Amino acid sequence: MPTSAxxxxxxxxxxxxxxALDPDSVARMASLKGARLIAYVDPLPFAVVLVFSExxxxxxxxxxxxxxxxxxxxxxxxxxxxxDTLPELKHINQLTRLIQQNKLQVEGELAVAQQVSGLFQQLxxxxxELLAAKTNDVVAHQAMSWFSAVKRKATGALSEFNKVAxxxxxxxxQIAAPKLAVLHFSDEVNALRDDAARLDARLLxxxxxxx
Amino acid sequence: MSDNHNNTSPTEASDAPTTHFGFxxxxxxxxxxxxxxxxxxxxxxxxxxxxxxxMGVHRLWKRFAIDCSGVRAGQKVLxxxxxxxxxxxxxxxxxxxxxNVTLADINLSMxxxxxxxxRDRGLVSNIDYVQADAEALPFPDNHFDVxxxxxxxxNVTEKQNALNSIYRVLKPGGRLLVLEFSKPTSEQxxxxxxxxxxxxxxxMGQLVANDAESYQYLAESIRMHPDxxxxxxxxxxxxxDQCDYQNLTGGIVALHRGYKF
Ligand SMILES: C[S@@+](CC[C@H](N)C(=O)[O-])C[C@H]1O[C@@H](n2cnc3c(N)ncnc32)[C@H](O)[C@@H]1O
Numbered sequence: 296m297p298t299s300a301x302x303x304x305x306x307x308x309x310x311x312x313x314x315a316l317d318p319d320s321v322a323r324m325a326s327l328k329g330a331r332l333i334a335y336v337d338p339l340p341f342a343v344v345l346v347f348s349e350x351x352x353x354x355x356x357x358x359x360x361x362x363x364x365x366x367x368x369x370x371x372x373x374x375x376x377x378x379d380t381l382p383e384l385k386h387i388n389q390l391t392r393l394i395q396q397n398k399l400q401v402e403g404e405l406a407v408a409q410q411v412s413g414l415f416q417q418l419x420x421x422x423x424e425l426l427a428a429k430t431n432d433v434v435a436h437q438a439m440s441w442f443s444a445v446k447r448k449a450t451g452a453l454s455e456f457n458k459v460a461x462x463x464x465x466x467x468x469q470i471a472a473p474k475l476a477v478l479h480f481s482d483e484v485n486a487l488r489d490d491a492a493r494l495d496a497r498l499l500x501x502x503x504x505x506x
Numbered sequence: 507m508s509d510n511h512n513n514t515s516p517t518e519a520s521d522a523p524t525t526h527f528g529f530x531x532x533x534x535x536x537x538x539x540x541x542x543x544x545x546x547x548x549x550x551x552x553x554x555x556x557x558x559x560x561m562g563v564h565r566l567w568k569r570f571a572i573d574c575s576g577v578r579a580g581q582k583v584l585x586x587x588x589x590x591x592x593x594x595x596x597x598x599x600x601x602x603x604x605x606n607v608t609l610a611d612i613n614l615s616m617x618x619x620x621x622x623x624x625r626d627r628g629l630v631s632n633i634d635y636v637q638a639d640a641e642a643l644p645f646p647d648n649h650f651d652v653x654x655x656x657x658x659x660x661n662v663t664e665k666q667n668a669l670n671s672i673y674r675v676l677k678p679g680g681r682l683l684v685l686e687f688s689k690p691t692s693e694q695x696x697x698x699x700x701x702x703x704x705x706x707x708x709x710m711g712q713l714v715a716n717d718a719e720s721y722q723y724l725a726e727s728i729r730m731h732p733d734x735x736x737x738x739x740x741x742x743x744x745x746x747d748q749c750d751y752q753n754l755t756g757g758i759v760a761l762h763r764g765y766k767f
Contacts, residue, residue: 297570297754304569329579329602348599349628355573368579 299341299355306343307353314351317418321349324414330370330407335360337377345411364402372407375400385412525663528726537663538639542613544720545589545661549615551715552590553623558714559707559721565592567759568656571685572596574752574763580604581651584675586640586668587611587658591620597654598629608645610638611658640668645675656685660731669744676766682746684737687728688753688760695756703728734760 314320327347333356335342342356342363356363363373376384380398383389387409393399401408522533527540548555556564572593577583579602585594588609597607609624611617614637621635638644640655640662653672662668672682690696703725711721732740734751737760741749746764753760 297566297573300566300569300573303573304566331579346600348602350599352596352599354600355570357573358576366578370579 299357302339303343303353303355307351310345310351310353313415313418320414320418323417324349324351327407327410327414330404330410331372332407332411333363333371333373335363335373335375336381337375339378367403370404370407372401372403372405374402374408384408385416387412526727526730528723528730530726534663538612541661544723545613546615547717548715548720549590549613549619551717552616552619555711555715555721558710563755564657567685567754567761568592570752570754571654571656571683571761572600574761575652575654575683576681577601577652578605582649583607584643584645584650584653584672585609586638586643586653586655586672587661588654588656589613589616589620589658591624593654593656594620594633595624595627595629598624598633601632603632606632606634608634608636608650610636610640610643612637612639641671642667643671643675647674648677649675651677651680652683653680654683654685657687659684659686659737660727665732666740666743669740669746673744673746673766678766681763681765682741684741684762685759686737686762687731688737688757689733691753691757695758699758734762737762 314324324347328349330347332345333342334345342358342360344354344356346352346354360373360375367373374384376393376399380393383393384399390399390401390405394401522535524531525534525537526532527537532540545552560567575583575597577597577600579600581601582605583597583601585591585597585607588594588611591609594607594609601607609617609620611620617635617637624630624633636644640658641664653676655668655672659665659668669682676682690699704722707725708718708722711724712718715721731737734753734757738749738751741762741764744764745766747767749762749764751760751762
């Protein structure tokens with residue numbers, strides 16, 4: 296079984312499903328038409344290629360980085376990074392730092408990478424409306440207020456973690472976060488887990504009520 | 507192993523050269539119309555049956571072939587024996603408005619199902635539909651950047667002619683990809699696969715498409731198709747360079763690739 300084909304199929308289906316949830320993404324994708332973003336992400340044994348038209352096609356590429364770079368055209372961007380660095384790419388203003396630290400290599404049209412990152416970050420999905428279509432308005436509203444509370448906590452915990460991690464990196468101190476911050480972070484994660492479990496149970500209750 | 511069996515049986519009155527149609531020996535000039543009957547008969551249910559028979563895995567095999575095609579914006583692609591257009595759909599988006607895809611098939615019923623499906627998906631502007639025999643392609647020399655043939659070659663009467671013809675229409679630097687059923691690499695898988703194709707498959711064909719015979723032919727034609735190394739040799743005979751193949755799902759299917767330089 297070609298594993299790479301399975302991986303690209305999963306990414307393609309997920310990306311198109313997510314983009315379809317936001318009616319504005321069609322307009323935002325227009326400027327990307329014909330563009331390709333090729334990502335070599337260590338330790339993946341193949342590169343992932345995103346090709347933009349009315350939708351996103353995802354291919355797995357089995358060519359070495361240098362060969363790909365040699366054939367880029369004006370709407371192509373090729374990046375090389377690692378799985379650990381991937382989450383940091385969403386902060387466009389951090390790209391220079393990542394390049395300086397050799398954590399990211401960019402060849403070709405950088406604007407393509409920036410637009411792709413923007414495309415997924417600017418998604419404005421009305422989950423409440425989607426839920427309402429599947430359940431009913433009351434259930435959807437309840438679920439959303441729980442979800443927002445959980446999301447607030449998650450964002451708080453994550454940004455705390457990001458601050459700690461990036462301070463450690465920028466100052467080129469030891470990578471390990473200070474003990475207190477780690478303890479605080481794990482408290483936040485525990486609270487988040489409890490909230491999620493509560494939300495799950497609540498959703499189940501509401502679902503049963505609405506049937 | 508020779509692909510086309512010129513072994514007219516001694517009991518036959520006719521001296522006309524024969525070839526295989528599944529496990530049967532038929533006159534060479536009859537094979538194309540027999541194959542046409544099969545695909546006329548399965549065209550309407552073809553996509554459903556493909557998903558059912560392969561449990562959806564045919565989509566991954568095709569995806570892998572597309573990954574290996576290296577198709578880029580602006581290129582000209584020929585999807586020969588393209589049938590209902592699975593590969594063509596993706597190529598159409600990959601080559602974009604500056605490129606072009608030709609979906610060619612010998613069978614009009616399959617082409618029509620393919621054309622309707624692609625039009626329903628809004629894919630129109632850069633696809634041409636051509637009824638053509640792979641053995642005598644009606645295109646100029648050195649015309650296409652990439653040619654693909656998925657699950658089509660085993661149905662062709664003179665496979666070497668088809669490979670020669672594809673070589674002619676490929677541009678120098680172009681590549682051919684042939685995705686086709688092949689020989690499982692392990693003995694056990696081979697037995698399992700035989701049971702599946704000769705016992706389960708025709709029954710499925712009967713149940714879903716009310717057509718056990720066509721699916722019996724499918725199983726037999728797979729068995730009669732040249733194995734990996736033989737097909738690679740045929741690529742080389744046609745003039746292709748850097749020929750290689752990759753077994754998929756234990757060799758049930760193989761993707762052969764060759765370049766014209
Ligand atoms: C099993 S279908 C494959 C269709 C499609 N490529 C796919 O993978 O789904 C085989 C196709 O080969 C076509 N075919 C058979 N003999 C052919 C020939 N000599 N030239 C062109 N096409 C041929 C049939 O009409 C049929 O559509």
